[in-house]
Amino acid sequence: MAIAKKVPTIEEASKTHHPPVIRRPGDYTPEMGRFANTTQMVFHPTEEAPTEPNAGVLTYLPGASFPLHKHDFAQVWYVLDGECSFGEDTLRTGDMVYLQDPHFEYDMHTENGCKILFVQYEGPTTGGRPVYEGRFNKTEAPNIAKEDLDH
Numbered sequence: 001m002a003i004a005k006k007v008p009t010i011e012e013a014s015k016t017h018h019p020p021v022i023r024r025p026g027d028y029t030p031e032m033g034r035f036a037n038t039t040q041m042v043f044h045p046t047e048e049a050p051t052e053p054n055a056g057v058l059t060y061l062p063g064a065s066f067p068l069h070k071h072d073f074a075q076v077w078y079v080l081d082g083e084c085s086f087g088e089d090t091l092r093t094g095d096m097v098y099l100q101d102p103h104f105e106y107d108m109h110t111e112n113g114c115k116i117l118f119v120q121y122e123g124p125t126t127g128g129r130p131v132y133e134g135r136f137n138k139t140e141a142p143n144i145a146k147e148d149l150d151h
Contacts, residue, residue: 025057032138033058034147035066044132054120054130060084065109069149072128074101075120082114101126 023042030038041056057080077097084091087106091097091114099105101123120130131151 028056030059031136032141034135034138034142035060035064035144036141037061037064039136041132041136044136045129051122053122054132054136055118056136058116058118060108060110060114060116062111062113064113066105066107067144067149068104068107069147070102070104070151071099071120071130072102072126072151073120073123073130074103075099075118075130078117080115080117082110082112084108084110084114101128 021043025040025042028040028042030040033039038059038061039056040059041054043052043055045052045054054075060082076099077091077095079091079093079095079097081093083093086097086108089106102125122129128151
């Protein structure tokens, strides 16, 4: 005979655990990113929430690209729409990419544009944290040659 497990109440669960946070990408005005992409940044670390991941939707217009670069944090991508060359591979709608910490990202180029859902989080092995300021909230078109490609 199976023993029924007690299902906690919301009140009990909230004493020791955080509730889900629901946000909608469409509620966020796109900002310019460091590779001339636009980003609807739904989550990112702040003083009030320093452990939030960087998470949102990246939109690369036709002809967009970025060079090979490195990070100490980890991330996951999901291609929502379009396709792009990524090193010797082509990422297409429905592809997922896991980037373990520390990692490098191949050069990327898209002929017709692509949209990627991404989540960047603290590296489990390196402790490297994702960076928001100056990467996803540019106020003018970036000069890629001046971007820090090592972090």
